[in-house]
Amino acid sequence: MESLEKEEVRKNQGAQELERREITLSTLRQAVLNGLDSSIKTDQFLLNMGPQHPSTHGVLRVLLDLDGERIKKAVPDLGYLHRGTEKIAEYRTYNQIIPLTDRLDYVSAMANNYAFVRAVEKLLQLKVPERAEFIRTIVAEMQRIINHLFWLGTQALDIGAMSVFFYTFREREVLLDLFEKICGARLTTNYYRVGGVEGDLNQDVIDALYKFVDTFEPHILEYNTLLENNRIWLARTKHIAVITGEDAINFGLSGPTLRGSGVDYDLRKYEPYGAYDLVNWSVPLGQNGDIYDRYWIRIEEMRQSSSIIRQCLDKLPEGPFMTDDHKVSFPPKGRVMHNMETLIHHFLLVVEGFKTPPGDTYCGTETPKGELGFYIVSDGSGKPYRMKIRAPSFVNMGAFDFMARGYMIADIVTIFGTYDIVMGECDR
């Protein structure tokens, strides 16, 4: 009996205490708000951010016009990583350009290779063997997972959640090791060829991939438990850098940045290539067009990618992994040593490269960052007359000022991150 009474008294005291605190808080808040009107003076000033800044993922300079902590205008200054890839490409044969594309977006080199060889194949009207198409799709989706894992780790790191980085890089490492087995390199892969791929997938890699996709779903849940209910993550991503679908289309955004605003635009579905029309998968779409939705889309895309990889592995047909049109692809080394004709083909391919018919074409590919397009003008020689790279990071950067206006200075870092920007691709 006595204890119950004591309990009652304690509860009452607790309630009173809470009420007292509430009142103090509200008066404090009121005081701060009043103070803002009169005593605290804000001032406009220009702030230079970068080009050396850890969160810009490269070298990007932004001139911020600030009103207190609010961004009034953000002018990106690009070009610190401009290497003249388009100019160099005019002096290289098509096969020599493939390693240049690795260096564009060094986080997802395979996807760039794919975009380039597809454009050349469109120019040549070349048919690729079925097994090659499947291998290309598998490797491109592996690259998408790697890219999104990298993005998730660094985006969380920028916001201050360090541990996600360690988890995502653990899985990324597994896939990079597989890349090393497939083509001998981890980052600058140079694996795709016009007419197929450079090497076959062997059984070891296929087994390891099966094992990876089997265990990947629980790993995604792991990342989600770290972030999904994390109050800081939610506060820093929800309702930040909002862009409507209409504006996003008008700015030419692509990839998760566009789909986060609910626009159904994915070239893998619209203009199917590779084996994308032979497997079941869906395009995740956002609703609010904020950073959180774009995060959610990338998580969902990783799930879809892993499902695409599994289906492609199930259906992987037998056959050659490279076209047998030896005007384009190298003849087998064994025959080169014994056959004059073959030796001539080999020699000409190395010295002059294969010739493309005169004309021009544009071919866009859905890379992890968005639509990477190659516009190639050919004059009939072995080198492109003009090659324009439509880089998703560059076009997305065009909307940066629009999306950053009105947000706080601390949000700048998350807004960079949400584009998944890589300056090597942006400046080319």
Place this chain on the structure above:
Amino acid sequence: MHPVAESLRRKFPETVIGSREALGDLTIYLRELGATDVFRALHDDEEFRYDYIVDVTSVDYPMDAERFEVVYIFYSIPRRHRIIVKIRVPESHPVVDSIVSIWRGAEFMEREVYDMMGIQFRGHPDLRRILMPDDYDEGYPLRKDFPLVGKGWRDDFSFVPKYHENLPPLPEGRA
């Protein structure tokens, strides 16, 4: 002829000077004068609805009378169709109208074309160099008469070897 090309020709007989279908792409050739009306129609008209801007780029043909070709690529998300539009301009007056007021994404793309090829865009809100330094005045890098090794400050650096001067003597017996 492609229905889009046909309809454009009927609506703008003065400006549309040709069309071509190759490799699955539809290309429209325009005259510079009055091109803005065509672009506005491509964006707004219900039968075209090219709402998504893919790219603006340029090609240099130094031997031609109208040296530069400005290439626009648009995509229609509702109709799922891509179109390439080309305008030729001469070297003496390399100016076209800006389309930033129709597709805002064109702002950076037009700046890049100006930076790389030296084509001016009339009515562009902020036409500055974008990839090259702001004060670079050695020309436009993607023109065909610009050397691959580059031009500019690099030539003044004493530690950069000058490949065409002071070549080391060849060994004995080599031509």
